[in-house]
Amino acid sequence: MKILIKKGRILNPSDQTDKIGDILVEDGVIKEMKEEIECKETPEKIIDAKGCYIMPGLIDLHVHLRDPGLTYKEDVVTGAKAGAKGGFTTILAMPNTKPVIDCADRVNYVHNKAKELAPIHVLQVGAVTKQQKGEELADIEGMIKAGIPAISEDGKSVMNTRIYKEAMQIAADHNIPVFAHCEDQNMVNGGCVNEDEKSKELGLPGISNAVEDIIVARDIMLAKETGASLHLCHCSTKDSVRMIELAKEEKLPVTGEVCPHHFILTSDDVVAGDANYKMNPPLRTKEDRDALVKGLKDDIFDVISTDHAPHSREEKQRSMTEAPFGIVGLETAVPLTMTELVHKGILTPMQMAEKMSYNPAKIIHSDRGRLEVGSPADITIIDPEKEYVIDSKTFESKGKNTPFNGRKVKGMVKATICDGEIAYIEE
Numbered sequence: 001m002k003i004l005i006k007k008g009r010i011l012n013p014s015d016q017t018d019k020i021g022d023i024l025v026e027d028g029v030i031k032e033m034k035e036e037i038e039c040k041e042t043p044e045k046i047i048d049a050k051g052c053y054i055m056p057g058l059i060d061l062h063v064h065l066r067d068p069g070l071t072y073k074e075d076v077v078t079g080a081k082a083g084a085k086g087g088f089t090t091i092l093a094m095p096n097t098k099p100v101i102d103c104a105d106r107v108n109y110v111h112n113k114a115k116e117l118a119p120i121h122v123l124q125v126g127a128v129t130k131q132q133k134g135e136e137l138a139d140i141e142g143m144i145k146a147g148i149p150a151i152s153e154d155g156k157s158v159m160n161t162r163i164y165k166e167a168m169q170i171a172a173d174h175n176i177p178v179f180a181h182c183e184d185q186n187m188v189n190g191g192c193v194n195e196d197e198k199s200k201e202l203g204l205p206g207i208s209n210a211v212e213d214i215i216v217a218r219d220i221m222l223a224k225e226t227g228a229s230l231h232l233c234h235c236s237t238k239d240s241v242r243m244i245e246l247a248k249e250e251k252l253p254v255t256g257e258v259c260p261h262h263f264i265l266t267s268d269d270v271v272a273g274d275a276n277y278k279m280n281p282p283l284r285t286k287e288d289r290d291a292l293v294k295g296l297k298d299d300i301f302d303v304i305s306t307d308h309a310p311h312s313r314e315e316k317q318r319s320m321t322e323a324p325f326g327i328v329g330l331e332t333a334v335p336l337t338m339t340e341l342v343h344k345g346i347l348t349p350m351q352m353a354e355k356m357s358y359n360p361a362k363i364i365h366s367d368r369g370r371l372e373v374g375s376p377a378d379i380t381i382i383d384p385e386k387e388y389v390i391d392s393k394t395f396e397s398k399g400k401n402t403p404f405n406g407r408k409v410k411g412m413v414k415a416t417i418c419d420g421e422i423a424y425i426e427e
């Protein structure tokens with residue numbers, strides 16, 4: 001397919017290009033990129049991108065697709081469609097499915113299904129231990145041969161430090177990153193919201209910052225000892241910011257991500273009895289939230305990810321203590337980041353492109369995340385001025401569990417182009 005994108009603001013982090021121009025896409029790659037492109041034959045599709053940002057296709061390092069086994073919540077196809085609508089051209093699926101993705105066959109299942117049916121790239125992350133039981137290593141090498149971009153035990157931490165270190169050594173030897181969910185399992189003790197004044201007021205068991213911080217510290221030390229690239233998932237505490245900053249000062253191979261709900265909401269926003277405010281890690285205090293925002297602004301955090309965690313309506317209608325943790329994020333990440341960080345002048349549009357495309361690509365050693373002639377045509381077009389109200393009924397995702405339903409936002413995904421084909425276009 002031949003697509004001509006006209007007069008957009010091209011934002012390319014790989015060479016810091018920020019200028020108005022045209023992009024011609026043909027045969028799956030970026031054929032031409034300059035101020036004005038004249039085509040001899042009319043392209044099949046012309047997209048008027050006046051006033052829009054053109055970014056390299058967004059990459060979400062942290063998504064739950066629930067496939068296999070939990071497809072009443074989401075599946076590879078609905079999740080990928082939600083990703084396309086949200087502006088993502090690549091999403092990474094976490095392995096906490098049923099069964100857990102801990103061997104090559106299961107990785108192949110997801111990759112094959114996605115290749116056949118998904119409008120965007122889906123990369124399956126492999127589990128660290130068999131069945132995520134934390135006892136015995138998964139077939140990490142087999143999964144690496146099958147093409148996993150990373151390993152992760154997301155949903156929990158591997159509490160046996162010796163086993164985790166072995167896994168990190170294997171990851172280091174094969175040059176793939178480890179995505180770390182940081183949560184001291186023994187300290188959670190039934191907590192379901194942040195431990196603070198609000199949890200007392202609600203009479204709910206709390207989760208303290210140390211639950212996260214202790215494992216962040218441990219995992220940074222393991223990265224130091226093994227040389228593995230450590231990517232810290234869904235950071236939520238002010239001390240995680242300080243620890244990542246220190247690790248970076250020491251030039252350790254450590255990166256970190258923040259999700260929109262953690263850089264926008266605090267425990268004060270939690271509505272009693274509404275499990276759409278229940279996620280892991282929990283919404284923290286204003287002090288934590290402000291530290292995360294500053295960490296994003298100062299580039300201590302490399303990545304904005306969604307931790308898209310769909311659950312059924314029935315599951316999320318349970319009580320705060322009974323409902324599962326997690327909220328959806330694929331179709332709200334761009335408008336929320338635009339509204340809360342870019343329009344408020346906290347991030348430049350270029351920083352947004354870095355944190356949602358270029359840096360995630362670098363972390364998984366992908367050649368995507370850039371707008372260069374000859375590179376694969378994964379492109380996201382965003383109308384920064386378009387205002388609308390988030391309506392979960394319009395989501396492609398099976399999951400409607402979001403605390404942002406009804407929220408006014410400014411910034412909308414206009415089109416998502418993946419491998420030179422239109423994966424999503426707003427009509």
Ligand SMILES: NC(=O)N[C@@H](CC(=O)O)C(=O)O
Pocket residue numbers: 064096154155156181278279280281307309310324325326327
């Ligand atoms: N974040 C969540 O609240 N839930 C995730 C698990 C996880 O990301 O740890 C899920 O799988 O539902």
Ligand SMILES: [Zn+2]
Pocket residue numbers: 154155156181182233234280281
């Ligand atoms: Zn997690």
Ligand SMILES: [Zn+2]
Pocket residue numbers: 062063064094154155307309
């Ligand atoms: Zn997760």
